[in-house]
Amino acid sequence: xxxxxxxxxxxxxxxEKYRLIGGKCENGHVHFPKRPVCPVCGSKNIEEVQLSGKxxxxxxxxxRNPPSGFEYYKPYPLALVELEEGPIVLAQxxxxxxxxxxxxxxxxxxxxKLREFEEDGxxxxxxxxxxxxx
Amino acid sequence: MRKAxxxxxxMTPVGEHWKLGLRDLAVEALFNAMxxxxxxxxxxxxxxxxxxxxxxxxxxxxALIADWAGxxxxxxxxxxxxxxxxxxxxxEGVKAVLSGLEDVVAVVGVEKMTDGWPSDATRYLAYxxxxxxxxxxxxxxxxxxxxxxxxxxxxxxxxxxxxxxFSVNAHANGAKNPYAMFKRPIKVDTVLxxxxxxxxxxxxxxxxxxxxxxxxxxxxxxxxxxxxxxxERWVEIAGMGRAIDTINLANRExxxxxxxxxxxxxxxxxxxxxxPEDIDFFEIHDAFTIMAxxxxxxxxxxxxxxxxxLAKEGQIAIDAGxxxxxxxxxxxxxxxVGATGLYQTVEAVLQLRGEAPSQVPDAEVGLTQNxxxxxxxxxxxxxRRV
Ligand SMILES: [Zn+2]
Numbered sequence: 001x002x003x004x005x006x007x008x009x010x011x012x013x014x015x016e017k018y019r020l021i022g023g024k025c026e027n028g029h030v031h032f033p034k035r036p037v038c039p040v041c042g043s044k045n046i047e048e049v050q051l052s053g054k055x056x057x058x059x060x061x062x063x064r065n066p067p068s069g070f071e072y073y074k075p076y077p078l079a080l081v082e083l084e085e086g087p088i089v090l091a092q093x094x095x096x097x098x099x100x101x102x103x104x105x106x107x108x109x110x111x112x113k114l115r116e117f118e119e120d121g122x123x124x125x126x127x128x129x130x131x132x133x134x
Numbered sequence: 135m136r137k138a139x140x141x142x143x144x145m146t147p148v149g150e151h152w153k154l155g156l157r158d159l160a161v162e163a164l165f166n167a168m169x170x171x172x173x174x175x176x177x178x179x180x181x182x183x184x185x186x187x188x189x190x191x192x193x194x195x196x197a198l199i200a201d202w203a204g205x206x207x208x209x210x211x212x213x214x215x216x217x218x219x220x221x222x223x224x225x226e227g228v229k230a231v232l233s234g235l236e237d238v239v240a241v242v243g244v245e246k247m248t249d250g251w252p253s254d255a256t257r258y259l260a261y262x263x264x265x266x267x268x269x270x271x272x273x274x275x276x277x278x279x280x281x282x283x284x285x286x287x288x289x290x291x292x293x294x295x296x297x298x299x300f301s302v303n304a305h306a307n308g309a310k311n312p313y314a315m316f317k318r319p320i321k322v323d324t325v326l327x328x329x330x331x332x333x334x335x336x337x338x339x340x341x342x343x344x345x346x347x348x349x350x351x352x353x354x355x356x357x358x359x360x361x362x363x364x365x366e367r368w369v370e371i372a373g374m375g376r377a378i379d380t381i382n383l384a385n386r387e388x389x390x391x392x393x394x395x396x397x398x399x400x401x402x403x404x405x406x407x408x409x410p411e412d413i414d415f416f417e418i419h420d421a422f423t424i425m426a427x428x429x430x431x432x433x434x435x436x437x438x439x440x441x442x443x444l445a446k447e448g449q450i451a452i453d454a455g456x457x458x459x460x461x462x463x464x465x466x467x468x469x470x471v472g473a474t475g476l477y478q479t480v481e482a483v484l485q486l487r488g489e490a491p492s493q494v495p496d497a498e499v500g501l502t503q504n505x506x507x508x509x510x511x512x513x514x515x516x517x518r519r520v
Binding site: 017031039061062063064065067069070073076078087103 | 333
């Protein structure tokens with residue numbers, strides 16, 4: 001289990017997990033998270049790109065027997081969301097009832113608490129997706 | 135080029151072994167294999183295991199098991215490739231023999247999963263996924279497979295009932311295997327009425343958390359002759375292949391293609407000089423029913439989108455065209471993760487020697503396929519009667 005000493009482990013992913021920064025190669029292939037080599041063309045010339053956080057649900061599940069550390073939140077919906085820029089992102093859905101979730105449902109990114117560790121532990125925040133709020 | 139043959143195979147029953155620890159299970163399976171081969175020493179040991187550090191706080195399994203089995207100061211290492219650790223360990227053993235560096239190699243696969251809490255087991259199994267981008271979000275391993283299953287059902291128009299047929303087949307065969315964890319046949323309703331673990335995966339779509347160990351002894355035909363092992367007890371490892379795919383499911387180019395399995399199978403078929411039509415039985419990685427369907431497609435037995443159709447058409451039973459999971463598969467025999475590739479190997483050996491409890495008549499060639507991660511690390515091995 002992660003201990004407070006592991007703060008750096010989570011801190012180093014702030015740009016992706018708080019701002020949804022991905023990668024874009026010189027040939028325009030967008031991916032998330034940013035990688036050292038483009039999985040499509042092999043280019044190593046990759047720059048950061050801000051993703052819009054808008055996308056569609058392409059598949060989902062309801063996690064009823066979660067990994068330890070997530071028991072408090074069960075059951076929770078988890079989905080694959082295809083962003084409008086192309087990449088697919090795995091994340092929890094929030095502000096939605098399980099039976100409202102459907103293929104192609106439009107969603108937008110929000111920052112939420114993912115979990116917290118015991119008493120003096122750290123709290124993890126990151127992206128979740130919800131139906132768009134006007 | 136040298137050839138590699140299996141001359142001994144052994145295993146422990148799969149189950150909840152409350153009285154036996156990891157080392158006890160491994161040594162028991164290893165001794166069974168050595169006795170079966172009639173050897174009392176080996177040149178090296180390869181241990182297939184995935185999660186000993188997490189489940190029982192023990193790494194360095196090469197030293198632990200070789201030491202405990204009294205094998206002397208031989209080289210011994212653990213091979214880890216998630217749930218495909220066993221299949222990968224067999225391949226490392228074969229490579230050692232084929233290279234000429236070692237003549238008699240022992241491979242043992244072992245996993246001890248029931249010494250901890252179930253939710254911790256769920257966490258540890260998710261270590262095979264991408265920790266930062268999957269487990270971070272609370273994705274269990276079952277959940278990742280559930281995302282694939284729902285997408286498969288939607289894309290090709292299958293129902294939960296259709297996929298349940300893989301479990302029914304596995305349990306029917308497992309009922310005859312004295313080493314299987316579950317020895318009772320089930321009906322489609324048993325699957326459909328079981329609770330959801332991660333919708334649409336239900337308890338009976340998934341393999342159980344359990345303990346077990348299995349082992350084989352590998353050598354060359356020349357050495358086998360020298361050791362006095364009768365030829366009818368040799369099983370050739372005729373082909374093998376291994377490949378990876380993106381560890382993160384979301385990064386997959388196509389969610390419904392096990393590309394690593396396809397590449398691994400192509401390599402194995404080429405090395406063995408056979409095609410899917412020449413295989414008499416298939417031990418595929420049915421950790422979840424959806425993986426059975428996708429595996430049949432990836433290894434060239436079914437067209438894309440038609441893996442589940444084979445089950446619907448009744449083609450996967452022992453006496454049908456494409457017998458799979460002849461000793462229960464991961465679903466009914468059990469899936470002690472790092473040991474599974476070795477159970478599959480031992481079962482292939484029994485089929486090819488004509489000693490399987492549910493025997494495929496005149497089996498000459500068999501294929502095992504072992505998946506690590508959500509399709510991210512896959513081995514395919516092809517075995518042939520000598
Ligand atoms: Zn590119």
